[in-house]
Amino acid sequence: MTDAAGRESGSGSTPERILTAAVHRFGIDGFGVGLREIAADAGVSAALVIRHYRSKDGLRAACDEHVLAQVRRVKMESVTSDTRSLLERLAHMEEYAPLTGYVIASLIDGGDLARDLIEHMVADAVDYLAEGERTGMITPSRDPEARARYLTYAGLGGLLLQIRLASSDGPRDPAAMMRTFMQQSMLPSLEIYTDGVFTDRRILDAVLDAGYGDQQGGSAPAPHDVATDPPERT
Template sequence: MTAAARIRDTAIELFGREGFGVGLRAIAEEAGVSLGLIRHHFGSKEGLRRACDDHAMGHLQELQAEQVGAGEKTATLLDQLAAIEDYRPFVRYFLQVLRSGDGPASLLIDRLTASTLEYLEAGVAKGMFKPSIDPPARARFLVLMKLGAMVLQHALAGDADDAYDRYIDVAALPGLELYTQGLLTDDTLLDGYLRQREGSSEETAARHERDPS
């Protein structure tokens, strides 16, 4: 592993475990490098964070591609990540980004949604998943639902080391059941919502024609 990769992986581990208040000096000590070497490779703490973001997303997309290529059916990619020991630092890192509540959190959600959309659409093409009425909306909903559940479980566990094991224990069975078998026995609610949405769209269009301003 190169010095730059060791620094990046150490930063992902420390940021995920302790948050983004961790300084470059602590990262340098943990990685066994000089502070100057971090600045040489990444320029600043912000540059290091961008490298961490790109690396974590890259791993996410690699796992997605492997699943689609193998035709493997799975509830969501984030479930897989949380269940695999090697990927847990990335899950912790993602959750810290979300908890920071700043611009990178919105960017992370957008990137996860775009990546999940590609994953789902590839799965639809291979017959792994059912088509969606609104593919982008479905992808974003899955990301928000999964991230929200993981953040909540993490908070309830008090940042315990086994928070992700607890999450899997709680979510795996009901999640797979819902994704595989569904919940509602008929289309009444969905059809009613679609009729309402269509009516609202038509009313908005008619109002705009009457008053374009």
């Protein structure tokens, strides 16, 4: 059995213990950490880690799959649950800190595995946003894939920027990162998602009239005069 963040509530099988230890350790120390440290956290030998996952890259690929499955589950539950269940989940948000720490470590590390992880997260976002539309919790989009990509980039980018600005030479503390991010970002982001920013459709309609949304790859010309001039300085 696992808790909300995918940690085993009991002893778990040896591969599960290794996987859980790896997600935690990668999220705290980054992907430069050695297999011996991960093995020690799991209470096994480094040779046993190799036996189950063949290599450090194999272990990281398994961690990617595990983290993606957990993130997808949590997001899907968020768009299908009632308000009370959502508030209960928010009250225990720090339980998801290992997942957050792992994703941040992947973004900082970069490379093909990071790109694959983000692309999978975007694809999953398309699915859970569609489920939110089905349940009536989320407004339909003109371009579901583009919206999912923007929300994924914006959410992860904001979190990564915060981590970079508050970075230190020591190991990361995913739980503290989660607390700070939620304190600073939860209410303003919910306000934007719920009430929006603009008071009417003038800018959106001007951009749509200029051809955006009709062409792929951003090939439409940049629109001009879509907003009123700023007030003159006095």
